[in-house]
Amino acid sequence: MENYHRLEDWLFWMDELSSNDYVVVDNFLEGHLLKTIREFFQSHFDGFTKAGIGALGDNIVRGDIRGDYTFWLDRQRDSALDGFWRLIDETMFIFNRYCFLGLAGYEFHLAHYPQGGHYDKHLDQFNTRNNRTISMVMYLNEDWQKGDGGELGIFLKDDTSFLVEPIAARCVMFKSAEVPHCVMASNKPRNSLTGWLLQQPSALGQFFG
Numbered sequence: 001m002e003n004y005h006r007l008e009d010w011l012f013w014m015d016e017l018s019s020n021d022y023v024v025v026d027n028f029l030e031g032h033l034l035k036t037i038r039e040f041f042q043s044h045f046d047g048f049t050k051a052g053i054g055a056l057g058d059n060i061v062r063g064d065i066r067g068d069y070t071f072w073l074d075r076q077r078d079s080a081l082d083g084f085w086r087l088i089d090e091t092m093f094i095f096n097r098y099c100f101l102g103l104a105g106y107e108f109h110l111a112h113y114p115q116g117g118h119y120d121k122h123l124d125q126f127n128t129r130n131n132r133t134i135s136m137v138m139y140l141n142e143d144w145q146k147g148d149g150g151e152l153g154i155f156l157k158d159d160t161s162f163l164v165e166p167i168a169a170r171c172v173m174f175k176s177a178e179v180p181h182c183v184m185a186s187n188k189p190r191n192s193l194t195g196w197l198l199q200q201p202s203a204l205g206q207f208f209g
């Protein structure tokens with residue numbers, strides 16, 4: 001396997017994630033990969049649709065809760081993102097090998113928050129489907145400045161909370177069922193690649209609820 005990251009870095013991140021329920025990794029996307037994803041994002045911008053809440057069959061658009069536009073990725077179709085898919089293979093391999101998580105699938109979308117967009121505090125689980133295990137949010141915003149807003153707010157079990165700036169190449173990973181989070185109103189357009197590592201493929205998740 002060609003590796004993006006060193007095993008010792010992975011083990012450090014896994015350790016943080018397992019003890020704190022989240023980890024913030026800067027420069028998770030290396031320069032070339034970040035550029036490829038940003039270009040793909042721009043060239044598919046026409047295909048974005050207003051994001052809803054709830055699982056697939058029950059997708060309700062509520063602009064007061066969530067203001068982003070999304071574009072769901074498909075590994076077969078979106079082979080231009082080959083490098084990204086290999087990074088996800090590496091991530092799944094590490095999680096299964098060293099955390100014994102038994103991950104069996106994943107789902108990812110590109111997300112665009114227009115100026116003023118936000119996402120209320122929520123958990124990345126649906127009532128009807130609970131197979132999202134690890135959430136991964138990767139940011140694509142070059143030159144993000146203090147005051148641009150759009151931070152990810154993270155709420156921990158000890159009642160502490162803090163903000164993470166959505167700066168390019170950063171990846172935030174957290175336990176989907178454990179960590180409530182929100183997106184603060186963004187003062188600028190804000191782009192990300194967000195996804196979930198799943199306990200079982202989402203197609204099965206739909207049937208087995």
Ligand SMILES: O=C(O)CCC(=O)C(=O)O
Pocket residue numbers: 111119124137151152166181182183192194
């Ligand atoms: O973009 C972010 O920082 C988080 C997005 C999010 O919470 C979600 O899409 O479920």
Ligand SMILES: [Fe+2]
Pocket residue numbers: 122123124181
């Ligand atoms: Fe979320």
